[in-house]
Amino acid sequence: MKHLIKLLKLAKPYWKYLIISAISMLAITALNLLGPWLIRDLTGIITNIHKYPNARKMIINISLVLVFSYIARIVFQFLNSYLSHYAAWNLVAHMRVLVYDKLQQLSFRFFQDKQTGQLMSRVVNDTANFEVLIAHAVPDLFTNALILLGVALILFIINPVLAALSLIPIPFLVLSGTVFAKRILPNFREAQKALADLNADLQDNISGIREIQLFNKQQKELLKIKDKVFKHIQALLSALKLSAIFHPTVSFLSSVGTVIVVSIGGLMALSGKVPVQDIVGFILYLSMFYQPVTALSQVIENVQQALAGAERVFEILETESEIKEKPNAIELKNVKGKITFENVTFSYNKGLPVLKNIIFEVEPGQMVAFVGPTGVGKTTIMYLLNRFFDLDSGSIKIDDIDIRDVTLKSLHDNISMVMQDVFLFNGTVAQNIAYGKENATMDEIIQAAKIACAHDFIVNLPQGYDTYIGERGIKLSGGQKQRLAIARAVLKNAPILILDEATSSVDTETENEIQKAINNLAGTRTILIIAHRLSTVKKADKIIxxxxxEIVEMGTHEELFAKKGLYYHLCSVQLIDENSSLVGGE
Structure with missing residues (x-):
């Protein structure tokens, strides 16, 4: 119930539509109750026509009232159906936006053990079930309750004895409904989870279709997807099997009540204790009386399926982000670019520190390079500077202000970062370059591309800067994608620029051009570089x-090379492996 209450609260902007829909339901219910009563009256007139001298006129009036009720019912059914769906689908859209917005606010740690397809399933599939809940299940529950109460009242008015007899199956129906609800929810919950797993694998496989073909794994992946497809179907069929048992059970119990009333009511009519029109009216109303109870099984099924999705949606919405702004967080303005790490220790998993007591300082406008073997924490330092994760201990400051004291927006506004794993959007070249700057002009886009040595290959594309590059830039080479990412970071023009292996996928000639462009930026902003190709860091003001x-060495290229320590060893290895000219003339 708590999830249902939360959903109804979130649907508050659409309550007016739901209220009109509810009023329409009341009208439909009243009109439905009117029909059998009129037929009962008609039966009374026909069976006792000698008592009604104006019987013809009465029959015509009853017919006109029936026609009016049917026309009115069409109008109210339209209002009920359209407005309930209007409210429901708007709620679905609102919930999808809420869940997506929440995902954007969560820290990197949340996504470490999550698959994209599973999260997509929560945003799209689980929220879609709310339409069934708001537009069908809840209205049906409301309508059926009204019909049940209305018919019960009329039945007791017509004949209290027969009405009491008709209630005999009700306790059994309620008991079976309760058992059904408890048994079916776990099955729908499992079905939703299986669907999310299927989406996750589909997303992975479609993204990795080239690798699947390259390694001839089509059959293996087909069997994996087939297994996930049937797991979802089996979980769904388990729930539907319970439904297949429950629905006939409800129908049988309803039929028992009808048999009781027909047999006893018929005997009472034969003995003259009950008028014929009352028996006719009673049987007509009795079918309406059991209809809501029979429909309850479908309502329960819809509610349980929707609540299974709601659990998964609210699990996301109620997740606390690890990264939180202070209530009095300040705007980071007029940044010069000074960066200070003071005794920074950090671990992704408790007890396994990735960084230990990191201490260094970068002056505004300096170019600082971070080198070392793979997995020593170079990229983690950059993530911490962006506050993608929070420290275990120590502090990080920009212009002597702790980054935990500033708003995340202002922090990210002042940092541009080119990651090793470049991500580009399915848009044009110009749109991707301009992504980091609102209202960028074409001249600014072209200038950024030239600095990143991307302009020449862009103008040779089919539509130049208007060329669509495909999902994740699939139509471009690795080097082209990285140069676009560099252009995007340059155009943002933040006072701090981070290049994480930004030249790892380019040829030596292009690398030299990009290095010249980076050198031209030196002094205009603080530049942090992570590089395995040590030739790209020779001119850095400081190499860490x-x-x-842990930091084991710090200094300029010349100072570190002269020490003949780890840096010297890394340079020597590259000289041998890559025939590098790094040490030429030293």
């Missing part, structure tokens, strides 16, 4: 060497 999560 890491090993096992």
């Amino acid at each position: 060497v890491l090993k096992d999560g």
